Amino acid sequence: MIYKIIAKQAIEDLFKGLQENYDEVAGPRACGPAFVFDKLQHACELRLDYESTILPPTKYFLAPTERLMRFNRVTGESYDSEPVQTSRAIIGMHPCDINAVLLLDEIFLGDFIDPHYAAARKSTFIIGTSCMPTVGHICNAFGTDEIHRGFDLFLTDLDDRYLLSCRSVPALELVDKYLAASDPTAKDIDDFQERTKRFKDAFTFTPNMDQLPLLYGAKYNDEQLWKDVGDDCLCCGACAAVCPVCYCFDVCDKLDASGQTGLRYRSWDSCLKSEFAEVAHNHNFRPTRASRVRYRFYHKFVGNFSRQGKMLCVGCGRCMRACKVNITPARIIGALQQSQIDKEDATGDGIEKADDAE
Amino acid sequence: MSALTAKAYRELGANPYRPWPARITSITELTPKETLFELRLIDKNVRDAFEFTAGQFVELSIFGVGEAPISISSAPSKQGFIELCIRKTGSVTNAIHRMRCGDVVGLRGPFGRGFPFEKMMGHDVVLVAGGLGIAPLKSLINHIHDERHAFGKVTILLGARNPSEILFRQEFDMWRHRQDFDLIMTVDQPDSVWDGEVGLVTRLFTDLEIDPGNTYGAICGPPVMYPFVVEEMRKKDLNVDRIYVSIERRMKCGIGMCGHCAVGHQYTCIEGPVFSYWEALNLEEAL
């Protein structure tokens, strides 16, 4: 990693450099009262002060719908769908969202390689940016408030200037060619450390992650607990759509008008939809809303943790804002921890603790 | 090309969503609902590289309709052809029933983890199938038949609702006749000429002798059947880690990406569909 300092106004030069080197520059811009990641034409549209966006930038790697292949129905021959990939620079990804991309890498660039995801990854230049936590951001619980890889360039906001962390050769070339950058001074480093401390102190709430996977397993069959937290779910799938690490998809075929050729495509799906786990003879492995909510978070906190060693939540808070009935990771974790406390109270363990406290 | 594994795809940079064309070479109607399709991969290189173990499955494509996961019914030793036993249940499975010999479908795979054939070798085996569960077990049975000398006592217990729903009846009758296997069939509703057993498949365990230290079990059928059959096996002191079951889940990709086939903390398309019963007991929602 190589560190540099640039003035705030130099963002315009950086933007120009990106436009000259990439087919598209995407970043956060205002959209009504909210923010969205979108194609940007001018540096003035870029809003690096955004808190969060409706959809995460992971949509650039895993599009809402994507062609998997084309086929000829009669001969059975298939073709890789024509590459629509443009080179893209994404500017302004927060650490949680970059961490989300690293988690998706393990799914889509694992034993099998998803060629569409791989192509998007390869042609994308990622510029991260520092943030300040607000209500609902619980990335600190998952360690996703920090990022050390997965980006080309990272901008840390030091009030009147940015500290640049350059992690790739293209990033260094860009900085060399377009930016008036200087080496960090002792003051810059002090300010960076002060900023990091301010960031860490700004988290007002951290869920209690103590023994979470074990606890989840132990409470999996606690019907009442899951009814309490999951029965209100509307099965709208909004939480999955806005989640940067929800990747489940459905696959469908579509024939062209000729009836001879067609294409197979995938589209985002959600495990909260009732038919998600249904098999032949209408047998549904997760027939109730509560069972689907229980499964969604099980996959996030236990399933992927067992398979890949990491939890599938980066604490970005998007699902909290998307859900109409307040089903959130923090609430689930809280309910699991509370039921454990209730149990300890009931068995007497809790009473002893209360005595100690006196 | 080496065998069609994840590694081979990776090395070739191939698109794992693209099926290989295969031609339907023979169609045998087994019952009004189930048909045995014999398929031949058109590309010779792919055909030669297509190796699998009993219990693995393919993603069958009917172009323009979609894909469905189907167990391979033929033995791994059968060269050049793949058999699929398919029940009409929905769009893809109905569509293939409308096709004829010579028509082209697509295949991806083989996917998943099959039965531990090598581990089973040298031992007695008890195989229990209910209904369509015979589809994946048939591959294992054929494979065992090919290597009959490498196994001890082989017991097959088959359950069906009524005699007309017994799949592969002729083949089983022949094997029973030749005493290749100890084969017992049972139906819930006998007809006037039925000479086999009547009742649930669990009843067949009463007179069965199992040497628990030297036996492997495999069960395939509707999920409701598993706990009852396992209970009978455990009464004979067979350990749950020596009993294997095949688990069905909805599947879309077969390669661990679409999330549909999750069972507990695993993916049926990668870590399954065959699990030891001990593994299944430790997977939430598996049983």
Ligand SMILES: Cc1cc2nc3c(=O)[nH]c(=O)nc-3n(C[C@H](O)[C@H](O)[C@H](O)COP(=O)(O)OP(=O)(O)OC[C@H]3O[C@@H](n4cnc5c(N)ncnc54)[C@H](O)[C@@H]3O)c2cc1C
């Ligand atoms: C590992 C595995 C092995 C299988 N082996 C065989 C076999 O050897 N022979 C056989 O006849 N069937 C087998 N099946 C079941 C078969 O995959 C489904 O019946 C088939 O996918 C239904 O597809 P369809 O398009 O015909 O039905 P659809 O029109 O898609 O739907 C009809 C019904 O099937 C359910 N369904 C849809 N997709 C799936 C799916 N991917 N898996 C399970 N259910 C689904 C739907 O919820 C619906 O209730 C197997 C399934 C799995 C997971």
Ligand code: SF4
């Ligand atoms: S589960 Fe919610 S908080 Fe966690 S990553 Fe997904 S959207 Fe963000």
Ligand code: SF4
């Ligand atoms: S948890 Fe909330 S956002 Fe998610 S499907 Fe249920 S109601 Fe919709």
Ligand code: FES
């Ligand atoms: S079938 Fe898609 S993950 Fe298993």
